[in-house]
Amino acid sequence: MTEVTEYVIEVDKLTKRYGDLLAVNDISFTVNKGEVFALLGPNGAGKTTTVEIMDTIRTPTSGKVTLLGMDVTKNKHDIVHRIGVLPQGFSSFDRITVRETLQYYSRLFSGMKSDVDGLIELVNLKDKAKEQYKNLSGGLRQRLGIAIALVNNPEVVFLDEPTTGLDPRARREVWEVLQGLKKKGKTVILTTHYMEEAELLADTVAIISKGEIIAMGPPGELIKNNTNYLVLTLQSGDESVFGVVHKMGFEPVLSNHKDIKVRVEHTDDVLKILNAIRDAGALYRGLDVRNPNLEEVFLKMTGEALLVDSVGGKGKE
Ligand SMILES: Nc1ncnc2c1ncn2[C@@H]1O[C@H](COP(=O)(O)OP(=O)(O)OP(=O)(O)O)[C@@H](O)[C@H]1O
Ligand SMILES: [Mg+2]
Structure with missing residues (x-):
């Protein structure tokens, strides 16, 4: 009996060097079919490098990435038809319209029939189909970028910071599009600096710091396993409340x-x-009493809590 690969992606001991810089340092993980997998990490942690090795754009220094059962360094041509990519800082042709852009990209995948109008609808750009790229706001541009990534009806979609720089409403509109992709059974690899986004959308998050994965798992589990406190917020104009809490030994x-x-x-x-x-x-x-959130776990694990951590506790940790 032949063994069926259940993982859509297998990353095994992946390393990437740029000269002396070890940008990705011996990381391994797997992604299941239909999963939203989020890579989180500070600037320069190695997220884009990892993603762009998985989606065939960059070449690893060592280690192996298997995507849909194929080695990404050896089967680039076969893989590229089955994946979609929104690169970090995506940009498109300034003076052609949304529809023309999607028609153009769909022609690049000759032999595949793209449903351009369906894509326009999916990313909610119907009103803007005749608008040139240069006239679109940041949120609309990102949605066009996602539509381009979907033009070949890919099985696996790589989205590198799809919501960076968007206002809260535009960000939520992109989240809806991503939830729609998940419902369709697509496997999504996402990078983001918004912890709320990862907590909401991702089945699994991997926190990457200085090229290494320092924590990985479902967001709820990461929170549970890495925190042992509740956050109590008291709304009070009465300064003596602060004094009472402080006197009890809390901070x-x-x-x-x-x-x-x-x-x-x-x-x-x-x-x-x-x-x-x-x-x-x-x-x-x-x-208000709440559980810790992913942002607090992220700050703690990436060692940046010292600067930003604003919730006091009891004594030193
Ligand atoms: N082509 C390259 N040549 C040399 N160094 C590079 C190259 N690409 C990335 N780097 C370096 O590798 C490290 C990881 O970069 P990468 O872009 O993967 O980080 P990132 O986690 O995506 O960061 P960000 O959150 O800022 O997008 C950084 O120190 C970066 O400067
Ligand atoms: Mg990046």
Whole structure:
């Protein structure tokens, strides 16, 4: 019996050097069919290099990437028909329209019939089909970029920072497009600096730092396995609330809006703090208790928490 490959992508001990710089350092992971796999990491971590080796644009220094059962360095021609790519910082022809652009790209894949109007609809550009690229806003340009990546009805789609620089609404519109791709069973490799995006869309995230994968798994599991606290926020204009919390041995942080944030270990701590505030006769208008988010895990793991971490805890970690 022949063995069926269940992974759409297998990355095995992948390394990429640029002269003395080790941009990708011996990384291995697998991606399942239909999965949204997000690569996260600080600037220069090696995300684009990794993605562009997977999608045949760059050549590895060592290691092996197998995509749809094929070696990416040996089968570039066969692979390129079956994948779609939105490169980081995508740009297109300035003076041709959305429809003309998609018609042009679809001609590059001769023999494949592209449903240009269907693509325009999918990325919600129907009203802009006759608009030239130079007149499109950033969000619309990114959506055109995604449509170009889909012109050959690919099985695997690589999207390198599809929402960077977009306003919150435009970003959510792109998220909807990505969710649509997932529903269609496409495998999506995504890079992003927006943790909320990864938390919402990705089945698996890999955090990459200095060319190495430092954590990998479903976002919920990464959060659970790497944090042991809750974040309590108290809305209060009463300065004595801060004093009460501080006196209890916690390390509260005061935000611009007079919100007091504090890391606590258990819900018991929340009750203790609230009781102490009541006993002191201090006042608060509202409170919120939440689990840590992926952003906090990311900052902790990539060692950048020192600068940005704004939620105090109890004692030193
Ligand atoms: N063609 C190249 N030649 C030399 N160095 C390169 C080349 N491409 C990337 N690098 C370097 O390799 C490292 C990884 O770059 P890469 O673009 O993969 O990072 P990234 O994680 O995508 O970063 P960003 O979040 O800024 O997009 C960086 O130090 C970068 O300067
Ligand atoms: Mg990049």
